[in-house]
Amino acid sequence: MNVLSTFKMAWRSIKGKRGRSVLTVLSIFIGIAAVMTIVSVMEGMKEYTRQQYAAMGSNKIDVSIYSWSYDENGNPTNQKDYFPILEEYCKSLGDMVVGVTPNARANGTVVYGTVNSANMESKYDEETYELISSPPQMYYGSSQYSKVNEHEIARGRDISYLDIEKYNQVAVLGSKAAEIFFGNVDPLGKNLQINGNNFQVIGIYKQKSTEGTKGYQQNQMDNVIILPYSARRLLGGEQMTAFQIKASSSENIKEVISRVGPYMKNFVPEGSGMVDVYSQSSWQEYENQYLTTIGLVLGGIAAISLIVGGIGIMNIMLVSVTERTKEIGIRRAIGARRSSIVAQFLIEAGMLCGMGGLVGIVVGTIGSLILGKLMYQLTIWPSIPVALGTLLFSIALGLLFGSYPASKASKLQPVEALRAE
Amino acid sequence: MLIETRNIFKIYDEGLESEVRALDDVSLTIDRGEFVAIIGQSGSGKSTLMNMLGCLDIPTRGDYILHGTNVKDLSDNELSRIRNKEIGFIFQQYNLIASLTVQENVELPLIYQGIDAEKRSRMAMEALEKMSIAEKAKSYPKQLSGGQQQRVAIARAISAKPSIIMADEPTGALDSKTGHDILGFLRQFHEEGTTVILITHDNGIAASADRRVRISDGKIVEDTGPVIKYPKAAEKKAAEAEANSHEEAAKAAQEAMKAAAKMEEELL
Numbered sequence: 001m002n003v004l005s006t007f008k009m010a011w012r013s014i015k016g017k018r019g020r021s022v023l024t025v026l027s028i029f030i031g032i033a034a035v036m037t038i039v040s041v042m043e044g045m046k047e048y049t050r051q052q053y054a055a056m057g058s059n060k061i062d063v064s065i066y067s068w069s070y071d072e073n074g075n076p077t078n079q080k081d082y083f084p085i086l087e088e089y090c091k092s093l094g095d096m097v098v099g100v101t102p103n104a105r106a107n108g109t110v111v112y113g114t115v116n117s118a119n120m121e122s123k124y125d126e127e128t129y130e131l132i133s134s135p136p137q138m139y140y141g142s143s144q145y146s147k148v149n150e151h152e153i154a155r156g157r158d159i160s161y162l163d164i165e166k167y168n169q170v171a172v173l174g175s176k177a178a179e180i181f182f183g184n185v186d187p188l189g190k191n192l193q194i195n196g197n198n199f200q201v202i203g204i205y206k207q208k209s210t211e212g213t214k215g216y217q218q219n220q221m222d223n224v225i226i227l228p229y230s231a232r233r234l235l236g237g238e239q240m241t242a243f244q245i246k247a248s249s250s251e252n253i254k255e256v257i258s259r260v261g262p263y264m265k266n267f268v269p270e271g272s273g274m275v276d277v278y279s280q281s282s283w284q285e286y287e288n289q290y291l292t293t294i295g296l297v298l299g300g301i302a303a304i305s306l307i308v309g310g311i312g313i314m315n316i317m318l319v320s321v322t323e324r325t326k327e328i329g330i331r332r333a334i335g336a337r338r339s340s341i342v343a344q345f346l347i348e349a350g351m352l353c354g355m356g357g358l359v360g361i362v363v364g365t366i367g368s369l370i371l372g373k374l375m376y377q378l379t380i381w382p383s384i385p386v387a388l389g390t391l392l393f394s395i396a397l398g399l400l401f402g403s404y405p406a407s408k409a410s411k412l413q414p415v416e417a418l419r420a421e
Numbered sequence: 422m423l424i425e426t427r428n429i430f431k432i433y434d435e436g437l438e439s440e441v442r443a444l445d446d447v448s449l450t451i452d453r454g455e456f457v458a459i460i461g462q463s464g465s466g467k468s469t470l471m472n473m474l475g476c477l478d479i480p481t482r483g484d485y486i487l488h489g490t491n492v493k494d495l496s497d498n499e500l501s502r503i504r505n506k507e508i509g510f511i512f513q514q515y516n517l518i519a520s521l522t523v524q525e526n527v528e529l530p531l532i533y534q535g536i537d538a539e540k541r542s543r544m545a546m547e548a549l550e551k552m553s554i555a556e557k558a559k560s561y562p563k564q565l566s567g568g569q570q571q572r573v574a575i576a577r578a579i580s581a582k583p584s585i586i587m588a589d590e591p592t593g594a595l596d597s598k599t600g601h602d603i604l605g606f607l608r609q610f611h612e613e614g615t616t617v618i619l620i621t622h623d624n625g626i627a628a629s630a631d632r633r634v635r636i637s638d639g640k641i642v643e644d645t646g647p648v649i650k651y652p653k654a655a656e657k658k659a660a661e662a663e664a665n666s667h668e669e670a671a672k673a674a675q676e677a678m679k680a681a682a683k684m685e686e687e688l689l
Contacts, residue, residue, distance in 0.1 A: 005538070333475070335504045335581075336501065336505075415472045415478040
């Protein structure tokens, strides 16, 4: 039995019943398109959260020390300078830790010439109320601040350990902050007035945000001024209780968390407060799991529509067998084997579903692109495995639901079949 | 002996009140090269007999020996092969497949033989030319007149060069002139050595056969006895068929050898 001619004959009978074939294809393609779109949008959502977390910095671990016992002056009883303890301990963890820095905001007005941060207003997006621009954010950092927060020095130099030791009044600027204060002037070596104190600009970070980064994140990334944390003695502010550690890999995060937490606990007196160590990437993991679950549920619902479509195919094929009983009889009379009849109907069902699959992939791709743009401003191309998988699945569906009618057709006695009208 | 039935019965609803004996103890032998008409009124069992002889149906009881093989012992695939290669069917209602062109219809038995497209097309066109309808090769059956459709159906029946042709009321749906032409073709195949079995209710049509077997209520009531008018052609046809089957056997053996060699290679 010639395979090519079987395909040709199957195509003939599909074409012969054009209206019906179109409806059958329709019943399959809706399910396929739905599955594809859902899977793609879920992938897009994951990608979106990945980008969000990536923007925050990967492999970062937050260490926070909370207090709930206060002395008569209202100061927390467990306040001490935790950073040197943490820094020392992180050194002992060797390769597992890339860097550690305080995560503390410095407050103050920043002035250069006529530019004064006190005169700057925060701007919000009119529709989303998202922060677009604000006065520069000022942070206290260790010499490893840029490592932890993934900044690179574009010009000048980074904060050094000596700057911290010697209480040097220096500052490193993000690209946006540099632009705000200095415009076209070269900021290196210039002095910023912070609460009336001179801080010399020693370095500028490379721009971190990319074209796709939105206002808020761009502000977070590049509109920053980093001061050595020892400058706190001069500028004041509360004790530093929040820190960030960057682990060398995502595998090391858990290990670092499990060591840092118990160690730091030793320095917080029982009952005075607590140590919280957690990683944003573990949130990402949760969120991904959550998205996968949603995806499975939605995909399951779409899969039901596929099964309904498949039953439709089976129905059509059964009708087709009944209608073509005579044809089956003729074919059997002139020498078709049972297997040839099975092949004929299976190929027909497989082709119908395969066509449905192809149309579904096209529609699903368009759906993914449109939904991706509308929901996340992302261009979501369905992945090739997903597309191929759905196509194969739809053909398998055709074969599965075509097999019963096909076997029914092949079991007809030639003489009975010939007698049909 | 080419065809031999031994006391065959075809009984529907056996043992019930509605029992029908379509064939009732029929014993018949037909030799290579005969032109036999099986005559009977409608409901006499003549079509049932043809279905038996054509391996489309199996007897309730009794044996049908075709080419020395008891049909009972053959698998469904072997029966398909016999219908495909040994027997050409011609039906009253032509039984062409409407969704296929004339040429594709004629190629169908060859497709089931697994013959390649080029040879298939050549053989089909040959058969169509013999039926003088080659110019309609690309048409669809419903674009043709009844007589033309029957010529296509006959082309399909002879395209695989079978040694037996079974025609069930081939002229029943045609006017007498066209019917006459069709009978002419059957006589021509007969002269070329093909065994022709013609089923009809019409004595006039039956008269063109060399031997007449009358059937009534499932029983043979009259048989004019075997006549072989063209023994040389019949012998030639038989030799051809044998050579053909030898060729096929040789091909099968060759393929088996190849498969064995491949298996051996894989094992090593």
